[in-house]
Amino acid sequence: MTRSDKRDLISIIVAALLLAVAVLLPFEDPWSSLAAHLVPYIVVGGKVVWKAVRQLFFGRVFDENLLMTIATVGAFLLGENVEAVAVMLFYSVGELFEHIAVGRSRRNIAALMDLRPDVARVVRDEVEVTVSPDEVKTGEVIVVRPGEKIPLDGKIIEGRSSVNTSALTGESLPRDIAEGDMAVSGTVNLSGVLKIRVESEFEQSTVARIIELVSGAASKKSRSEAFITRFSKYYTPAVVISALALALIPSVIVGDVSKWVSRGLVFLVVSCPCALVISVPLSFFSGIGRASRRGILIKGSGYLDGLSRIKTVVFDKTGTLTKGEFEVSGVEAENGIDRVELLSSAASAELYSNHPIARSIVRAAVDEIKKPSQVSEIPGLGIEAEIDGMTVLVGNDRLMREKNIDIKPSGKIGTPVYVARDGKYLGCITVSDSIKEEARGLVAALKKTSVQKTVMLTGDRAEIGEAVARELSVDEAVCALLPEGKVSAIEGFLIPHKISVAFVGDGINDAPVLTRADIGIAMGAMGSDAAIEAADVVLMDDNLAKIPEAISLSRRAMGIVKQNIVFAISVKLCVLALSAFGVTGMWLAIFADVGVAVLAILNAMRA
Amino acid sequence: MKKTFDMENLDCANCASKMETAISKIKGVESAGVNFILQRLTIEAPEEMFPKILKEAQKACRKVDVDCKIIY
Numbered sequence: 001m002t003r004s005d006k007r008d009l010i011s012i013i014v015a016a017l018l019l020a021v022a023v024l025l026p027f028e029d030p031w032s033s034l035a036a037h038l039v040p041y042i043v044v045g046g047k048v049v050w051k052a053v054r055q056l057f058f059g060r061v062f063d064e065n066l067l068m069t070i071a072t073v074g075a076f077l078l079g080e081n082v083e084a085v086a087v088m089l090f091y092s093v094g095e096l097f098e099h100i101a102v103g104r105s106r107r108n109i110a111a112l113m114d115l116r117p118d119v120a121r122v123v124r125d126e127v128e129v130t131v132s133p134d135e136v137k138t139g140e141v142i143v144v145r146p147g148e149k150i151p152l153d154g155k156i157i158e159g160r161s162s163v164n165t166s167a168l169t170g171e172s173l174p175r176d177i178a179e180g181d182m183a184v185s186g187t188v189n190l191s192g193v194l195k196i197r198v199e200s201e202f203e204q205s206t207v208a209r210i211i212e213l214v215s216g217a218a219s220k221k222s223r224s225e226a227f228i229t230r231f232s233k234y235y236t237p238a239v240v241i242s243a244l245a246l247a248l249i250p251s252v253i254v255g256d257v258s259k260w261v262s263r264g265l266v267f268l269v270v271s272c273p274c275a276l277v278i279s280v281p282l283s284f285f286s287g288i289g290r291a292s293r294r295g296i297l298i299k300g301s302g303y304l305d306g307l308s309r310i311k312t313v314v315f316d317k318t319g320t321l322t323k324g325e326f327e328v329s330g331v332e333a334e335n336g337i338d339r340v341e342l343l344s345s346a347a348s349a350e351l352y353s354n355h356p357i358a359r360s361i362v363r364a365a366v367d368e369i370k371k372p373s374q375v376s377e378i379p380g381l382g383i384e385a386e387i388d389g390m391t392v393l394v395g396n397d398r399l400m401r402e403k404n405i406d407i408k409p410s411g412k413i414g415t416p417v418y419v420a421r422d423g424k425y426l427g428c429i430t431v432s433d434s435i436k437e438e439a440r441g442l443v444a445a446l447k448k449t450s451v452q453k454t455v456m457l458t459g460d461r462a463e464i465g466e467a468v469a470r471e472l473s474v475d476e477a478v479c480a481l482l483p484e485g486k487v488s489a490i491e492g493f494l495i496p497h498k499i500s501v502a503f504v505g506d507g508i509n510d511a512p513v514l515t516r517a518d519i520g521i522a523m524g525a526m527g528s529d530a531a532i533e534a535a536d537v538v539l540m541d542d543n544l545a546k547i548p549e550a551i552s553l554s555r556r557a558m559g560i561v562k563q564n565i566v567f568a569i570s571v572k573l574c575v576l577a578l579s580a581f582g583v584t585g586m587w588l589a590i591f592a593d594v595g596v597a598v599l600a601i602l603n604a605m606r607a
Numbered sequence: 608m609k610k611t612f613d614m615e616n617l618d619c620a621n622c623a624s625k626m627e628t629a630i631s632k633i634k635g636v637e638s639a640g641v642n643f644i645l646q647r648l649t650i651e652a653p654e655e656m657f658p659k660i661l662k663e664a665q666k667a668c669r670k671v672d673v674d675c676k677i678i679y
Contacts (some may be wrong), residue, residue: 054673099618106644202658277621285644 001100008096015044018036019085025545035080041153044343045088064272067240075586083586087269088298095595098278101601113476115167115186115207117151133185134202144183144194153185153205153491154196161192168210169541170295179604209532210297219433222305224561226278231569232273239576243267246580259582266535267581269589275568278442279600280561286607287557296550303536305556306499306519313547314452314490316505317458317468320523321544322433322505326356330412330430342427346419348372349385349392357382357417357431361394382417393420400425413467414550435468438544443473445548451554455493457486457513486513494518500539504547521547557607564600571596608654612661614646616674626675629667635660650679 001009008425018040027033045068052065068091075084091538120133121143127145133151136142143159144150146419150163160178165171165187174190179181183196202208231380247264251257284301291298298304318324333339347365349372350358362369375387381402384394400407400418405425410416414432443454455476458465465479478489490513493501503510503517506524511534514520522535522544532538575592578584617623620638623643630648633643636647640649652660661679 048618058670058673102618106646109629229621232621274623278619313625 002103005096005099007105008092008099011043012092012096014087015040015089015092017391018043019082019089022085024084034076034081037076039086040293041072041076041085044092045069045084048091058217059193065274067268068138071265071268076419077540078262078265080262080335080586087312087586087590090590094597097579097601100130101282101605102278102454104605107566111297114209115149117149117185117207120151121145130412133205135196136202138198138201142196142198144189144196146188146189146193150183150185150187150189150194150196151196151207152196152202153200154183154198155183156447157190157197158195158589161194162190164188164190165541168206168295170293171462171543206532221282222301224280224305224558224565225284225301227275227278232277236271238266239271242576242601243271263554263579263582266584266586266589268438269586270572270575270579272593275572275593275600276565277453277598278597279564279604281563281570283557283561283600283604286605287553287560289607290552290557291553293548294546294553295536297532297540298550298554299536299538303519304554304557305322307502307537307551308450308558309499310449310451310502310519310551312455312493312502313446314455314457314501314517315474315479315504316494317456317460317465317512318433319506320542321439321456321468321472321474321505322435324433326360326415326431327434328360328411328429329432329434331427332408332410332412332430333427334408334425339424339427342419343367343429344369345387345392345421345426346417346429348374348387348396349383349394349419353377353383357415358433361417361429366574382554403405413464424454432464434555435477436542436544439472442547443475445545448549449548451548451551457481458481483509485512486518491518503514504544506542516589521550560607564603567594567602567603608657609649609651610657612648612650613649613676613678614641614668614671615648617643617646618639618672619643622671622675625666625671628666629671633660633663638647639664640647 011182019037022033022036022040048065049069052069055065068088072084072087072507073564075081075087082211111223117133120136121130121132122136123141123143127535130230136152142152142154146161156179158179160176162176163183164174165184165199166187168184168186183194185205222351244265246267247261251260281301284304288298288301289306298307316322328343331343332341333342343361343365344367347362348370348380350361351369351372352375353359357416370387372387372392373383376384376397378384378399381399382393385392393399393405394417396416397407397418402421403420405420405423407418407425408428410428410430412430414430417429417431419427419429446454452474454474456465456469457475457478458468459481460479462479465477469477475576481489490501490503493503499518501517501518502521503513504521504523505514506522514522521534521537521539522532523539523544539550571592575584575588610676617622623641627639630636630641630650635652637651639651642649643658648664650657650664661677666679668677
């Protein structure tokens with residue numbers, strides 16, 4: 001609570017006590033009763049009346065302060081002193097609640113802004129200088145001590161440590177990093193001293209982009225917010241005019257002025273659309289805030305809305321559902337050949353190759369790897385190596401055909417690598433891109449949300465793509481796509497004028513697809529500018545489980561938005577109808593205004 | 608040229624959107640945004656127009672809420 005909130009709270013309490021005194025005292029003369037009620041009225045409502053007066057001079061007519069002033073002054077004129085003070089009292093309680101709630105969300109966002117590093121220690125002329133992060137240039141070396149925030153993105157050139165990425169990813173487990181790894185700004189260095197060569201200036205750094213993204217989040221408005229703006233534009237004047245009509249027309253026709261004026265005042269009290277106007281954006285903000293604490297960045301309330309409507313989720317395969325790195329998935333040795341021996345022969349031949357397939361074979365070998373005495377790489381075919389005086393051939397079927405070696409084609413799914421020694425076929429090693437562990441339960445988790453269909457896009461051959469799709473129970477696989485083909489593939493799933501298709505990719509080469517889908521979700525965005533740029537929803541780490549989480553979170557937030565809209569409008573309309581016939585008085589009108597606003601705000605904070 | 612300004616006493620979300628509409632209509636303003644939660648105003652306009660625009664923006668904000676100030 002800020003100081004001004006506390007002051008408001010005190011004046012509310014004091015006014016409530018004074019009101020109680022005024023009610024209990026027996027007044028015979030109406031003027032002294034009025035005077036006794038005016039004291040708490042001024043204590044709690046002086047500010048409101050004063051603002052209403054000043055506001056009048058600036059020419060805005062339908063201001064809530066003015067409405068409250070008219071309503072309460074009217075009540076005094078009708079001799080309803082207690083009601084007049086009570087309206088002002090409840091109105092102030094509501095305002096106070098709003099202030100506290102808004103202050104709380106502002107602080108939540110400010111906590112996110114806390115990511116911003118204050119200083120960087122840069123090494124200049126062999127001396128560490130402490131400067132502001134935006135003064136550090138690309139190529140300079142910075143030192144980060146344990147417990148400090150990494151201020152800029154860069155490559156670690158010295159030291160090893162673990163870093164806490166929770167501020168960015170919501171993941172509490174520290175991540176180990178060492179020389180050669182990328183250090184990401186906004187993460188906290190936990191254990192060792194790191195020397196980092198800066199690779200981008202502060203403005204381009206991950207942390208600066210995230211701050212920019214989060215602070216811009218409120219500006220892209222959702223349909224519900226647009227609805228509220230339109231609604232209150234017509235609603236407030238309509239109610240005010242009806243209030244006037246209700247007070248004047250029957251008075252002229254049937255008389256009994258005070259009765260009709262009092263009903264008109266009830267209308268005025270109910271007329272403020274505060275409950276809607278404040279709770280709807282607050283629900284969105286609260287939802288976006290909650291998501292960002294989990295490492296899910298949503299670029300605007302419109303996208304939170306969109307996320308809740310997703311029916312089809314389209315995945316990119318490589319790097320999204322699969323790890324994007326090769327792994328040995330099968331070893332088929334000829335009769336009489338040992339599988340371990342087959343692997344180690346191949347690994348020995350591939351020892352010095354940098355090809356991803358070669359690296360995966362070397363990683364998989366359990367037996368001793370011998371150093372080849374002579375190696376020649378045959379581009380597009382494979383490798384020929386001299387090991388312990390024997391010639392080892394490792395490569396694809398074309399290499400084997402060229403060297404006149406009979407092979408047994410592999411039936412396994414993946415990329416086959418054939419191995420032969422001294423002209424004799426040893427067997428086949430199958431290498432494939434391995435599926436991410438979290439991908440397995442993914443489709444089931446998605447189907448529990450609004451998602452009805454899942455699709456996988458891949459540039460791979462149909463047999464590989466379909467095998468992965470089957471294994472993950474993805475409904476449909478579109479295979480053998482060229483990068484350009486992915487855009488037209490996703491267009492096939494789009495439904496005109498409806499938000500229904502999300503695309504999930506790593507953002508590296510699928511930026512156009514991310515943009516084309518209704519909602520583009522980029523994964524593993526820590527350190528990737530392109531992904532942050534192109535996507536609507538950004539997952540900071542590459543944990544697929546965050547996708548169903550993001551969808552359920554958005555559905556929950558949208559549910560709360562709808563609850564608030566329906567609740568506020570229906571309560572207000574009911575009270576308006578009842579008060580027009582004189583069934584209810586000022587008390588219920590106060591509840592319809594302040595009570596509804598407070599309940600809606602409390603509800604919004606759950607989002 | 609895009610500039611951002613902090614605001615003071617921006618107390619209602621509805622007011623923020625009214626201010627946004629009003630500021631967007633000021634001559635020279637290419638785009639304007641009022642962020643209620645961050646109490647922040649963003650204006651895109653030609654550099655040399657800013658002093659004049661800001662004065663009018665302040666006036667527009669006061670019209671919606673007398674207590675609201677743009678800090679510049």
